[in-house]
Amino acid sequence: MSLDSAEFHAAVYDIVRLIPACRVTSYGHIAKLAGMPNHSRHVGQALKFLPPNTNPLIPWHRVIGASGAISSRGPGTDGAQRQRDALVAEGVEVTTGRTGDLRVDLHQFGWFPSAAQIRDQWQPHATDGQGAVGTESE
Numbered sequence: 001m002s003l004d005s006a007e008f009h010a011a012v013y014d015i016v017r018l019i020p021a022c023r024v025t026s027y028g029h030i031a032k033l034a035g036m037p038n039h040s041r042h043v044g045q046a047l048k049f050l051p052p053n054t055n056p057l058i059p060w061h062r063v064i065g066a067s068g069a070i071s072s073r074g075p076g077t078d079g080a081q082r083q084r085d086a087l088v089a090e091g092v093e094v095t096t097g098r099t100g101d102l103r104v105d106l107h108q109f110g111w112f113p114s115a116a117q118i119r120d121q122w123q124p125h126a127t128d129g130q131g132a133v134g135t136e137s138e
Contacts (some may be wrong), residue, residue: 023111
């Protein structure tokens with residue numbers, strides 16, 4: 001499946017809305033569910049440019065690295081701490097690793113459904129090249 005940037009961002013936002021409270025998933029898993037498994041960094045970019053006060057809300061804080069680490073977001077930012085605070089408020093246990101990184105136990109708090117398992121809640125779409133939209137099958 002190939003999506004343009006706006007379609008990919010919309011798919012990311014729709015899928016992230018499905019993550020239940022007290023659960024997390026990885027950037028890579030969101031990319032996989034969106035049908036573009038090699039685009040985990042693009043998931044991060046989509047969430048980075050999330051418009052403020054998006055309605056319905058998009059629980060961006062429930063998406064973390066595949067190792068269970070919360071991304072630092074670069075020097076001088078408080079994004080990792082805000083993400084930690086939001087997860088803790090939901091009941092997710094966040095620990096501090098040996099190197100000071102913030103981590104979540106994916107075995108305990110991970111959410112990794114297959115595309116088939118979420119199909120009733122979210123249906124990926126792709127264009128047929130002629131502007132018609134059709135359902136993408138696995």
